[in-house]
Amino acid sequence: YDPRSDRSLWTPDSLSADSLSANKIQLNWIRKGRDFDGFIIDKKIGESEWVDSLVFLWDSIFTWTDTLDLKALVKNPVAYTYRLYAFADSNISNSVTVNFKLETPSKPAGSKILSIEYENKPPKTMTVEWEKSSEGDFKKYHIYHANIDDFDNRKLYKSISDVNELSLETTIFTVLKENWFWVGVEDTTGQMDERIKDSKKGIPVDSTPLPVVLDSITHEKDKFHLKWFLTSILDFSEYIIEEVSLPDSLVLSSDTI
Numbered sequence: 412y413d414p415r416s417d418r419s420l421w422t423p424d425s426l427s428a429d430s431l432s433a434n435k436i437q438l439n440w441i442r443k444g445r446d447f448d449g450f451i452i453d454k455k456i457g458e459s460e461w462v463d464s465l466v467f468l469w470d471s472i473f474t475w476t477d478t479l480d481l482k483a484l485v486k487n488p489v490a491y492t493y494r495l496y497a498f499a500d501s502n503i504s505n506s507v508t509v510n511f512k513l514e515t516p517s518k519p520a521g522s523k524i525l526s527i528e529y530e531n532k533p534p535k536t537m538t539v540e541w542e543k544s545s546e547g548d549f550k551k552y553h554i555y556h557a558n559i560d561d562f563d564n565r566k567l568y569k570s571i572s573d574v575n576e577l578s579l580e581t582t583i584f585t586v587l588k589e590n591w592f593w594v595g596v597e598d599t600t601g602q603m604d605e606r607i608k609d610s611k612k613g614i615p616v617d618s619t620p621l622p623v624v625l626d627s628i629t630h631e632k633d634k635f636h637l638k639w640f641l642t643s644i645l646d647f648s649e650y651i652i653e654e655v656s657l658p659d660s661l662v663l664s665s666d667t668i
Contacts, residue, residue, distance in 0.1 A: 413502075418503075421497050423450065424440065425439075428493065431476060433516050434479045434513070435479070437477075438493055446470065448499050452495050454492070455494075456487070482599075491511055493508065520544055521606030522541050522594045523542050523612075524539065524540070526612070527612055529614075535646070536580055537581050549574045550572070551571060553595040561591075586616065586617035595607040623650070
């Protein structure tokens with residue numbers, strides 16, 4: 412084409428943009444004019460600078476799909492602008508532009524803590540179970556823990572990449588403090604579910620064991636003999652025997668069994 416000719420005669424026509432999927436924008440246009448070398452597409456993200464000559468296409472191609480990085484789209488949900496023109500050697504037609512903004516992917520479907528239990532048999536083991544996520548774009552569960560019912564006080568306890576792994580066991584805990592857990596779901600775009608604050612479940616401080624009932628105290632051969640009823644607590648550790656003075660209950664001696 413002669414650079415002095417009317418460039419509108421071979422300028423692409425009816426440029427349009429449509430969404431093919433969450434991260435794909437398809438451009439379509441109509442070819443005009445005699446034979447030329449092909450088409451050039453430039454691209455601009457939001458208000459950033461143009462990226463010139465992003466792609467070159469033969470003059471027989473009238474469609475092109477741009478595949479976007481979903482993580483980048485989530486972090487920067489702006490419109491994408493495309494500029495299309497035909498070229499013949501060093502000569503170019505007029506350009507046409509179109510802009511399109513994809514919908515930001517929705518946040519992932521969440522989960523919730525179903526149960527927290529611990530067994531007293533040595534070693535003491537706490538088991539936390541949670542609901543399976545229905546998120547199709549699942550990446551990880553994030554399990555958080557705190558010793559008080561305060562979401563802002565939570566710390567990451569464990570991250571799990573298997574969507575079918577729905578429990579964890581740990582021996583690193585104390586029943587002398589509250590134990591609260593939350594579960595969050597992360598998708599492949601890095602988004603976290605919005606239900607995480609409501610996913611919590613906790614167990615209170617373990618109750619103080621009831622004292623045993625002293626059955627009898629006898630004295631024989633300069634020794635005291637004590638008998639008591641067997642404790643019923645399951646996580647028994649030891650009996651503590653104290654000799655005290657009256658009336659101030661001052662501990663004179665102590666022993667364990």
